[in-house]
Amino acid sequence: MPSPGFISPLLTGLGLFFGGARFIAANLTPLAGPAARKLFHGAVRTSWTAALAGVFAGLVSQSTSAVTLVVVGLVRAGVVPEGRAVLLPAWSQVGAAALVILVSLQTSAAVACALAIAGAALYFDLKLTERLRHGVLVLLGVGMLFLGMEMLNVASDPLRVWLVDEGLLAKGESVGILLALGLVLAAITQSSTVAGAFAVAVVRAGIFDLGSALVLLVGASVGSAINYGVPGLRGEAVGRQVMLFQAAQKLSGASLLTLLLLLTAGRPQVVFGAFPMTPATAFAAIFLAIQVGGSLVCTLFYGPLSRLMERMAPPREAEALGRPAYLLEEALADPALALELVAREEQRLLQRLPAMLDGVRAEAQSGGLSAEVLRSAGLNVAAATRRYLARILEAEPGRHAVTRAMGMQRVLDNIVALHEAVEEFERAVRVAAPKAAEAVGRMVESLHMLLEVLNEIAQAQDAAEQEFSLALLGERRQVIEGLRTRLMGASSEARVQEALFRSTVLFERILWLARDTAVAVMQAGRETLAPETEAGEPVAVLAQGEASA
Amino acid sequence: MSEEIQILRPNGRLDSASSPALERQAFDCIDAGARLLLIDFVGLDYISSAGLRAALSVAKRMSAAGGRLALCSLSPQVAEVFEISGVDAIIEIHPSAESATERLMAG
Numbered sequence: 053m054p055s056p057g058f059i060s061p062l063l064t065g066l067g068l069f070f071g072g073a074r075f076i077a078a079n080l081t082p083l084a085g086p087a088a089r090k091l092f093h094g095a096v097r098t099s100w101t102a103a104l105a106g107v108f109a110g111l112v113s114q115s116t117s118a119v120t121l122v123v124v125g126l127v128r129a130g131v132v133p134e135g136r137a138v139l140l141p142a143w144s145q146v147g148a149a150a151l152v153i154l155v156s157l158q159t160s161a162a163v164a165c166a167l168a169i170a171g172a173a174l175y176f177d178l179k180l181t182e183r184l185r186h187g188v189l190v191l192l193g194v195g196m197l198f199l200g201m202e203m204l205n206v207a208s209d210p211l212r213v214w215l216v217d218e219g220l221l222a223k224g225e226s227v228g229i230l231l232a233l234g235l236v237l238a239a240i241t242q243s244s245t246v247a248g249a250f251a252v253a254v255v256r257a258g259i260f261d262l263g264s265a266l267v268l269l270v271g272a273s274v275g276s277a278i279n280y281g282v283p284g285l286r287g288e289a290v291g292r293q294v295m296l297f298q299a300a301q302k303l304s305g306a307s308l309l310t311l312l313l314l315l316t317a318g319r320p321q322v323v324f325g326a327f328p329m330t331p332a333t334a335f336a337a338i339f340l341a342i343q344v345g346g347s348l349v350c351t352l353f354y355g356p357l358s359r360l361m362e363r364m365a366p367p368r369e370a371e372a373l374g375r376p377a378y379l380l381e382e383a384l385a386d387p388a389l390a391l392e393l394v395a396r397e398e399q400r401l402l403q404r405l406p407a408m409l410d411g412v413r414a415e416a417q418s419g420g421l422s423a424e425v426l427r428s429a430g431l432n433v434a435a436a437t438r439r440y441l442a443r444i445l446e447a448e449p450g451r452h453a454v455t456r457a458m459g460m461q462r463v464l465d466n467i468v469a470l471h472e473a474v475e476e477f478e479r480a481v482r483v484a485a486p487k488a489a490e491a492v493g494r495m496v497e498s499l500h501m502l503l504e505v506l507n508e509i510a511q512a513q514d515a516a517e518q519e520f521s522l523a524l525l526g527e528r529r530q531v532i533e534g535l536r537t538r539l540m541g542a543s544s545e546a547r548v549q550e551a552l553f554r555s556t557v558l559f560e561r562i563l564w565l566a567r568d569t570a571v572a573v574m575q576a577g578r579e580t581l582a583p584e585t586e587a588g589e590p591v592a593v594l595a596q597g598e599a600s601a
Numbered sequence: 602m603s604e605e606i607q608i609l610r611p612n613g614r615l616d617s618a619s620s621p622a623l624e625r626q627a628f629d630c631i632d633a634g635a636r637l638l639l640i641d642f643v644g645l646d647y648i649s650s651a652g653l654r655a656a657l658s659v660a661k662r663m664s665a666a667g668g669r670l671a672l673c674s675l676s677p678q679v680a681e682v683f684e685i686s687g688v689d690a691i692i693e694i695h696p697s698a699e700s701a702t703e704r705l706m707a708g
Contacts, residue, residue, distance in 0.1 A: 406650075415616050415649055494678065498686035500650035505657075520661060524687045531684055559685075 058214060061207040069200030069253060073246045075193025076114055076151070079186040095140065099351050102139040106347075109140065110147025116298070117243060119144040120280075124294055135358070138297035142350050145244070145301060145343040149336075152248040154194075155201065156256070156336035167195035201253045211259055230264055234271020235278075242279060244302065247272035248339045256332040263318045265335050266309060273306035273342075284365060292365040293358075297350060300357055305346030312338070370421055373404070374429035379440045387449035390440070394460050395576070397437050399510045401430055401467050402569070406503040408474045412481045412496055427475040434468045459576040466569040470562060474503070477558040483551035488542035492555065495535065499559060502566060509570045518574050525567040532560050606705055607635040608698070612644035615652030623652075627659040636668030637705045641698050643674035648682050660692050669693070673701035 095105030109119045120141040170192035237247045251265045251272070260268065277299040284295030316322050320338065321331065329337065350357060377400060378393040408423040410416035421429075441457055441464070449457075477499070485492050505521045512518050536556040540549055607630045611623050623640075630638055640656070642648075656672065663670040671693040675683065683689040695701035 413649075415618075415651075490678065494682045495685055497648070497650045497653070498682055501653040501686050501688075504650065504654060517661070520664075520691075523691055524657075526687060526690065528685075528687060535681075535685060 058207055058210040061203045062211060065200045065203030065205075065207055065253075067200070068196045068203060069250065070241070070246070072193045072196030072198070072200055073151070073241075073243075073249065075196060076190055079189040079193065096136040099136055099139055099354055102136045103143040103347065103351055106140040106143025107147040110144030111150055112147070113144070114148050114151050114245065115243070116141055116144045116148050116245065120294060120298060136354075138294050138358070138361075139347075139351060139354070141294060141298050142301040143347045145305075146340070146347055148245040149248070149340040149343045151245050152252055152339045153336045155197065155249045155252045156330070156332040163195055163198040166191040167199070170195060197249070201256065204253050204257045204259075207257070211257075226264060227267055230260075230267040231271035231274075234268040234273070235275040237268070238272040238275025238279060244272055244276035247276070248336075252332050252335050252339075255335050256330075262321050262331045262334055263313070265331075266313055266320060266338065267318075269335075269339065269342075270306050270309050270313070273302045273309065277302035277306065293361045296361045296365055297357065300361075301346045301350045303346075304349040305342040308345045308349075309338070309342050370425050370429055373421070373426070374432040376433050376436045376440070379436060384440075384443055384447070387444055387447065387453045390444050391453060391456050391460065394437060394441060394444075394457075397433065397440075398460065398463050398467060398573075399507075401433055401437075401471075402507045402510045404430060405470055405474055406500050406507065408471075409478055409496055409500050409503070412478055412485060412492075413500060414493065423475045423478040427471045430471040431468060434464055434471070437464055456576060459572055463569055463572045463576065466565050466572065470565050470569065473558050473562045473565065477555055477562060480551045480555040480558060484539075484543075484548050484555060487545060487548045488539060488552060491539050491542055492552070495539075495555065495559060499562065502563065506566045506570055510573050515574070515577075518570070518577075522567070522570050522574070525563060525570055527567075528563070529560070532556055604637065604706075605635070606637040606639050606702055608639045608641055610641045610644055614647040614649075615645055615655065616647070616649040617651035620649075620651045620655035624655045624658055628662060631659075631662055631666050631668065636663075636666065638663055638668065638670045639698065639701050639705060640670070640672050641674055641701075642672060642676070642679055643698070645679055646676060648679050653682065653686055653688055656692060657688060669705060671695060671701045671705055673698050 094101075096102050106119065109122075110116060113119055123137050123140045170188050173188045174192070234247065237250060238244060241247050241250070248269060251260075251268050254260050255262060255265045280295045280302065281299035284292045284299060312320055321334065376397055378396045380390075380393060383390045383393055404426055407420060408426045410420045411423055438461070441461055445454065445457055481492050481496060502524060505524050509518050509521045512521070536553065539552040539556065542552065543549060609623065609626055609630070611619065613619070615623065627638060627640070638659070640659070660670045672683075673695040674697055675694060680689075680694070683692075683694060693701075693704070695704060
């Protein structure tokens with residue numbers, strides 16, 4: 053039975069250590085987030101700029117998970133192409149190794165100052181800006197981390213004696229246990245950096261020697277690879293290939309470390325004996341080296357690895373639908389071309405609206421994407437298109453282009469509203485359909501046709517054809533009210549009646565949005581066709597004011 | 602230009618499977634010179650979005666050719682679909698073949 057003097061400092065040390073690590077990651081990320089996004093946007097031009105950006109991001113955030121999330125978000129929004137973006141989180145492992153190096157250094161004076169500053173700022177409730185508050189909490193986290201290590205030092209001697217007495221650290225039998233401990237540590241912390249920092253702490257405390265700590269690190273690296281690889285393969289999020297690349301980086305590092313241990317017969321201190329390093333510092337140096345090594349391997353073999361990832365996690369239809377297809381970065385230099393691409397992207401979004409009703413149509417093919425997935429994908433693309441339009445306007449492209457862009461913004465707002473309304477309509481119909489299948493079915497077929505007509509208006513070049521189709525999108529309140537009265541009689545169940553009522557209200561709303569969208573599209577088309585003067589003004593404007601010329 | 606009314610009578614369902622055939626038949630009539638076309642829905646008990654679009658497509662083609670299209674004998678269920686979708690505002694609809702013929706011949 054362990055003595056009470058062993059348990060308290062151990063638990064205190066663990067609590068302070070992990071709590072401190074969490075404080076650091078949670079508060080460094082908001083400090084670095086906006087800068088990271090700007091940095092990433094331009095960083096993926098080459099593999100090496102992506103690598104440098106990744107190192108910097110890992111250094112300032114001390115959280116490869118945060119960097120991965122930011123990159124996945126950017127990839128999902130179509131801001132950054134997935135290709136080289138996978139290198140950013142991989143190289144952030146190198147930057148995040150700073151925590152491990154920090155833990156290996158004797159910095160009790162600096163820790164005392166950090167705790168004093170943080171404690172005073174919090175106690176005296178100083179008026180801090182949001183950024184300073186995060187900075188103070190980072191200092192608090194650093195202080196907690198090092199205090200935790202001091203408590204682990206206090207617990208180390210009795211703990212080591214207990215582990216040896218209980219046979220858990222018997223020579224020659226500990227490799228499997230160490231690997232398992234590493235796996236468990238990675239699973240619990242969800243961070244190989246924290247696992248590495250913990251390993252440094254136990255080396256400093258003398259609980260494990262350098263070789264044992266490195267075996268533990270191999271286990272933690274494999275565990276970390278599993279943490280990334282499982283969601284990457286299961287396809288739970290866009291950016292699966294980013295996750296898989298992270299897993300590859302971890303496995304590469306684990307392989308290099310295993311090679312080092314095999315070559316030195318489990319005694320790497322033989323290699324580092326010539327350098328004036330403590331075991332903890334040597335561990336930190338090796339940790340940094342395998343992060344660099346793992347990232348380097350993945351960068352050098354980027355091509356073959358990417359192809360392997362592509363085979364293991366091929367892009368899914370829903371993911372492709374959630375990214376813009378036409379918004380080329382290069383086209384931003386030519387506002388007219390960029391606006392044309394926005395128009396195509398909007399047409400692409402309008403094309404999908406009829407498919408959102410397939411889940412409630414008898415003759416639709418089964419196996420298509422649900423209305424919810426299409427809505428979500430559509431909103432992602434709309435958000436990316438909105439950002440693209442904003443960038444066109446930032447370049448001050450001239451009055452005609454600005455007018456056209458404003459019109460497209462109006463269309464985009466309607467497209468977002470249409471996605472929301474059609475998905476809600478589909479949900480209401482699902483509730484109502486079992487009790488009023490035929491009546492609801494007629495409404496669904498009518499709406500499906502009208503959404504296809506809207507799509508045709510967006511695609512048509514001929515104004516007469518557009519006007520012909522526009523006549524179908526006119527207001528018909530009395531017709532809908534009559535329909536509503538008939539439908540409400542289809543069931544006495546309150547839930548169904550509510551759904552039926554809701555569906556007719558949504559039908560009217562969708563019809564209104566469709567007409568407004570069609571008018572905006574037709575107006576934008578007329579503006580596109582208007583010839584421009586050399587000053588970029590439409591000739592029609594001059595013609596109206598010609599009397600004064 | 603022929604003054605004779607061409608009559609088409611689709612049966613059963615007008616959906617994505619059957620509407621292309623009706624559309625082809627109607628276009629063939631128009632291409633052959635027909636300028637008065639009546640589609641009699643007396644035998645039709647279901648129309649889907651595809652059927653509506655086929656009717657619109659024929660209406661557009663006939664309008665471009667300078668002719669007239671009319672529909673007749675819609676069941677209440679089929680008529681409701683035309684009403685909700687607003688297609689009844691674009692295409693002439695008559696209660697029976699006789700009234701439709703009379704109106705088409707009257708010009």
